[in-house]
Amino acid sequence: MFEFHSLHSTAYDNRNSETTVKYWLIKVFEVLKGIQDDIVLDGTVYLDETYFSKAKQNKIKKDGKEQRGISRNKKGVGVACNDKASIYIVTGTSKPSRTSTMRTYGKHIAEGSTIVHDEEKSHNILVEELGLKNEVYLSNEIKQLNDKENPSYPVNHLHMLLKKFMRAHGGYDRENLQDWMNLFWFIMNEPKDRYDKVLKFIKMAIMSPKRVKYRDALSKRHDK
Known part of the structure; x- marks a missing residue:
């Protein structure tokens, strides 16, 4: 398991x-339950959101067609890591906002740390509120880089593993997504x-x- x-x-x-x-x-x-509540990442912290589709019966359609890209038919998960640990927190939104970003990451990143992320504007609240150093990369540019050169590789790699894990449980209950994130956290972190x-x-x-x-x-x- x-x-x-x-x-x-x-x-x-x-x-x-x-x-x-x-x-x-x-x-x-x-x-x-609650196993990630007290996890605090420090030093250089890589962060980004990934998304999972809602159950088919709960998807919202426009003119009979499903919306593409990041829409209300997606559930966001905030992923962050340093060289020692990682977190996986359901954001409660389909698109990041300053409020959801602070709620997701705020208590999990130590003040004075450095965050490495894309140009998502909602991440700025972390810099402002926690006194973080900021390393921002344009997603369109780093997308062309190989893994060794991509500054977002640590968090992108976790996204890939998380997607692989959830695909193995394709019938999972979307309402219990945080429970699955806690299980994945337990698998990925120490010991x-x-x-x-x-x-x-x-x-x-x-x-x-x-x-x-x-x-x-x-x-x-x-x-x-």
Whole structure:
């Protein structure tokens, strides 16, 4: 479950039913709630938003056609990283604003850090409020560069891995997107060793007062 595996392959590998795996996934979500709340990145911080489509039945159409590009049919996720850690926070918007940018990143970036980002204007509030140093690159220009030369590569690489992870769970519940982001955070951050990661989770689960009943969990839609 702490790898890039679908629920189907996890069930197959562990010889469980998919229903059982869904139940355990919901329990994992409960244990991981709020796990990113106290993460603060310092030094040089790379940040950018990525987007996921809303469920088909919730998409807004204009003249019978779906809107293209960044629209209200997308859900934004703010991704930021330094050389030690990363965060993945649902923005609550389909297009960044100064308010959503501060809400997403504000408490996760240490004052005096340097942010590396594209020309998204809403990011300026972070510089103003947190006293950050600012490195801005034009997305049209850096798009032509190879990975080693692209200053936004660290966060772009995380976008790629995040998309790959979510594609493995194509039927995920969009309403629980932050739960999926917490799981991805747990996979991507320390400890890197798989067994240390499992041990850390077990300790968290033991300390967690949360209880999830099988019947209650599966009466809710966490996988659609």
